[in-house]
Amino acid sequence: MKQTLFIVFLLLFSTLFAEPATEKLVESPLSPSESQRVYEKVKPAVFQIKTAKDEQASKASYGSGFVVDADGLVLTNYHVVATVLQDEDQRYNIFLVDGNKSYRAKIVKFSVIYDIALLKVERKFDTVLTIEKKTPEHGENIYSIGKPKELNMTIVDGKYNGVIKKAIYERIQMSTPLNGGMSGGPTVNANGDVIGINVSVLLRSDNISFAVPIKNATPLLKEYRDFALSVEDEEIDAVVKEQLTEIESSLMDDLEKDKQPVATLGKWFYKAPSKSLKCWTTSDKNTKKEYDRTSHSCNLKNSAYIERGLYSGNYRIDYITVQNLKLTTFQFYNRVKSMFSSGISVNYASKDDFSGYQCNETIIVNKNDISFKVKYCITEYLRYEGLYRATIGAASFGDSEDAIIFNMDIDGFSKENIKKLIKMYLSSIGKNND
Amino acid sequence: MTEIKAQLKIKEPGIGRYALYNIYEFPCTVGRSLNSDVVLPYSGISRTHAVIEHEESEYSIKDIESQNGLTLNGKKVKTALFNKKNRVVIGTLHAELIIEDELENTACRKSPAQLYGVQSTVQFFTTVALYFSAIYAVDLLQKWLENPIDTKEAVGLLWTNLSLMISVTILIAIAGLMGKIQVKRYVFRPILIVSFQVWLIGKLISLPQNYLSFTFNSRTTNDILSFILDAAIVLYALYHFGRQLFPLSSFKRVAVISVAIYATLFSLISISKYVKKSGYEYDFRASYSYPLLSYNQQDDSLDKLWKEMDISFEEAKEKRIEANKEKED
Numbered sequence: 077m078k079q080t081l082f083i084v085f086l087l088l089f090s091t092l093f094a095e096p097a098t099e100k101l102v103e104s105p106l107s108p109s110e111s112q113r114v115y116e117k118v119k120p121a122v123f124q125i126k127t128a129k130d131e132q133a134s135k136a137s138y139g140s141g142f143v144v145d146a147d148g149l150v151l152t153n154y155h156v157v158a159t160v161l162q163d164e165d166q167r168y169n170i171f172l173v174d175g176n177k178s179y180r181a182k183i184v185k186f187s188v189i190y191d192i193a194l195l196k197v198e199r200k201f202d203t204v205l206t207i208e209k210k211t212p213e214h215g216e217n218i219y220s221i222g223k224p225k226e227l228n229m230t231i232v233d234g235k236y237n238g239v240i241k242k243a244i245y246e247r248i249q250m251s252t253p254l255n256g257g258m259s260g261g262p263t264v265n266a267n268g269d270v271i272g273i274n275v276s277v278l279l280r281s282d283n284i285s286f287a288v289p290i291k292n293a294t295p296l297l298k299e300y301r302d303f304a305l306s307v308e309d310e311e312i313d314a315v316v317k318e319q320l321t322e323i324e325s326s327l328m329d330d331l332e333k334d335k336q337p338v339a340t341l342g343k344w345f346y347k348a349p350s351k352s353l354k355c356w357t358t359s360d361k362n363t364k365k366e367y368d369r370t371s372h373s374c375n376l377k378n379s380a381y382i383e384r385g386l387y388s389g390n391y392r393i394d395y396i397t398v399q400n401l402k403l404t405t406f407q408f409y410n411r412v413k414s415m416f417s418s419g420i421s422v423n424y425a426s427k428d429d430f431s432g433y434q435c436n437e438t439i440i441v442n443k444n445d446i447s448f449k450v451k452y453c454i455t456e457y458l459r460y461e462g463l464y465r466a467t468i469g470a471a472s473f474g475d476s477e478d479a480i481i482f483n484m485d486i487d488g489f490s491k492e493n494i495k496k497l498i499k500m501y502l503s504s505i506g507k508n509n510d
Numbered sequence: 511m512t513e514i515k516a517q518l519k520i521k522e523p524g525i526g527r528y529a530l531y532n533i534y535e536f537p538c539t540v541g542r543s544l545n546s547d548v549v550l551p552y553s554g555i556s557r558t559h560a561v562i563e564h565e566e567s568e569y570s571i572k573d574i575e576s577q578n579g580l581t582l583n584g585k586k587v588k589t590a591l592f593n594k595k596n597r598v599v600i601g602t603l604h605a606e607l608i609i610e611d612e613l614e615n616t617a618c619r620k621s622p623a624q625l626y627g628v629q630s631t632v633q634f635f636t637t638v639a640l641y642f643s644a645i646y647a648v649d650l651l652q653k654w655l656e657n658p659i660d661t662k663e664a665v666g667l668l669w670t671n672l673s674l675m676i677s678v679t680i681l682i683a684i685a686g687l688m689g690k691i692q693v694k695r696y697v698f699r700p701i702l703i704v705s706f707q708v709w710l711i712g713k714l715i716s717l718p719q720n721y722l723s724f725t726f727n728s729r730t731t732n733d734i735l736s737f738i739l740d741a742a743i744v745l746y747a748l749y750h751f752g753r754q755l756f757p758l759s760s761f762k763r764v765a766v767i768s769v770a771i772y773a774t775l776f777s778l779i780s781i782s783k784y785v786k787k788s789g790y791e792y793d794f795r796a797s798y799s800y801p802l803l804s805y806n807q808q809d810d811s812l813d814k815l816w817k818e819m820d821i822s823f824e825e826a827k828e829k830r831i832e833a834n835k836e837k838e839d
Contacts, residue, residue, distance in 0.1 A: 417796075431827075432829045439810055443811075458834060
C-alpha cells in the first residue's frame, strides 16, 4: 500500500501523463545526427535506479541516475531513493539496473533543498559524464536522458530557458518533454556535458519541465563520506534538519533583503509579500451585490520534499478584504465570519511526522489600531526538534464597512522565526480612513 | 378559606401516580361532567358516576347509574364504605378517602385538570398560535441578523417551522399512545404547550450565545459558556417534561432526576468525543460575530499573542517528547 502510494506520489510530482498516441507536430530544428551523437556518448553512463526489497521484488520507487565517477558514484534525485531513508523497518534497498543485472547502491550524501542524492554503487564504470561548469545560454539546445516507465532509455531534446530562483530554491526551466521515470537522469548540452538533473514537469502545461542546476550537486561530490550513510533515524534526521534550517535561513534572509513597498487593497494597506512568492489577486462581488470581496494570495510554489506526503520549507500568505455595499452591521459581520471560518484549512499532519496540533484563539490590537480576532494552530516535527508548522488566521472587527482577513501557513521554521514572520505581516496591516 | 373536610385520593392507572381532590362538603358528586363537585377526567368514568356521602362517622360512596359502576374488593357493588380494609374502585380508578387528621398537603400535587383548569378548545389553539408566532418571529429575527431575507425565504421559514410543529405534535401523540400517558386533552395539551415553551426559550437563549462567545477570547471560556447555556436549556426542558409527566412527584425528586439524566447524557457524549479525538485532528475554529460585549483593550497588543503562542509551542514540544517516547516503546 505504501509502495503504491509512493509511486502515485512520485508520478504526480514528477510527471505529466503523456496523452496516448496523439501526433503532435512540433518543429524540430535539431539535426537528427546531433541527438544521435549525444545519445551515443551519454547513454553508457545512464541507468535506471530503483528501490525494492530485493532484486526480484516489485519496485517501491524508480527513476534514473548517471555516473559521475568511475569508482561507482552515481547522481540521482533524492525523491527517487527517499523511501530507503525514511523506512523504519529498513526493508528497502537501492539498485542500479543494467539490462538484466542489478547492482546494490547506497546513499552517501543527499540534499532535500535541491532534491539530489549521491549514490555509491557496487560496481565500476567505464563511461563517466563530465560536468559543464559554464551556465548555458538561453535558447541553447539541450537533451534530457532517462528511462521513462518500463520503456527504452530515452533521449528527448529541447531548449534551455534560464533559471528560476526563489530564495534558496533553484530550478532550470527547459522545454524537454520529461516523463515519469526520467527523474534523476541527466540533462546535457550538445557536447554531452551535464548541465542539470531532471526533476519535474509543470503540471497542466505544455512541455515545460525542470532540472536541478548541476552546480548544486557539485558540493555533494566534494564532501561525501567514504562510507555509506547509515539508515539510523537520528543521523538522517540530523542532516534533514540541518538542511531545513538552511532553507529557513535563506527564506528569512530573502525577506530581510526584500524592500518591497507597501501593498494596498482597497482601504487596506500591508507589507507586500516578498518577490520570491508567486501572487495573484481575484475580486468578486456576490451575486446580490451585497458586498465586494478581493483576495490577494501568495505562495512560494517550491518546497522541500522530505518523504511521502511530507513537504517542508515554505510559507504562504493570503489577504482577503471585504467591503460592505448594502448589508446591515450584523449581516456584514456574519459574512466575514463565514469567510474567516472557511479560510485556509490546516494541512493534514500525520501522526508519524507531527506532534498533534495545539490550537487557540484570542483578540489583539496591532500598532495601527486594528483589532483582530486571531486563531492559530501549531505543531512540531517529531523528528526535527525545534522546527514547527504553524497556521494563523486573523479577522479584523470594529468597522461595519470594511474588514480584512489575513491567513498564513508557515512550514519548517523555528519558533522565533515563526513569530517574526507573523509579526512582520500582522503588525503591518492598516487602514486608510479617508 | 373553606375548610377541607376530606380528600379523595385517586390512583391513576398504569403510571402509579396519585391525584388528590379536596372535598369541602357532603354529599359530593363525582363524575366526568364539569358540573360534578369532583371532576374525574379519566376514561371509564361516566358524566355522573357516583356520590360520596358522610353520615355519622361513616363515609360511603354510592353509584348513580354509571356505565362502569363501582368495585369493592373485586366485586361490583352499588354502595361501598371507605375504610382501611376496603379497596374501592370507581370505574377503573382505585380510590381512597383521606379524612381530617390525615389530610395531605396538596401544594404541589395537582391533577392536570387542576393545573390547567379547563381550557376550551379555542383557548388552547390561541395559545398554540401565540407560541408559534413567537417562535417564528424569533427565528425570522435570527435569520435576518445573518442575511437579508426576501419574501421567498420568509415563506420557506414559515413552512419549516409549521412542519416542525406538526411533527412535534404527532410525535407526542404517538409517544402518548405507546406509553401510558393518557392521551387526553388534560395531559396532551399541557405537554404540547410545554414543548413550545421550551422551544421558544431555547431559541431565545441561543440567539445571543454566538455574540457573547465572540468576546470571550479563549477557547476554554467559550466552551464553558456554551456548556452553561446548553445545560440551562436541556435542564429546563427535562424538568418541565418531568413535571408534566409526574405532577404528583416532589419538586426535589423531579429536579434530581432531570440533573441525573442530563449528567449521564453529557458524560456519554463527552466520553465518545474524547475517545474519537486523536489530537491530530486540528480544531481551527474561532468564534467571530458582531462584538456584542465590549472587550478590555489594554493588554491586547501583539505581545499577548506571543505569550499565548509560547504556551502552545511548549505544549507542542511536550506532545513531541511524549510521542517519541511512545515510539521507542
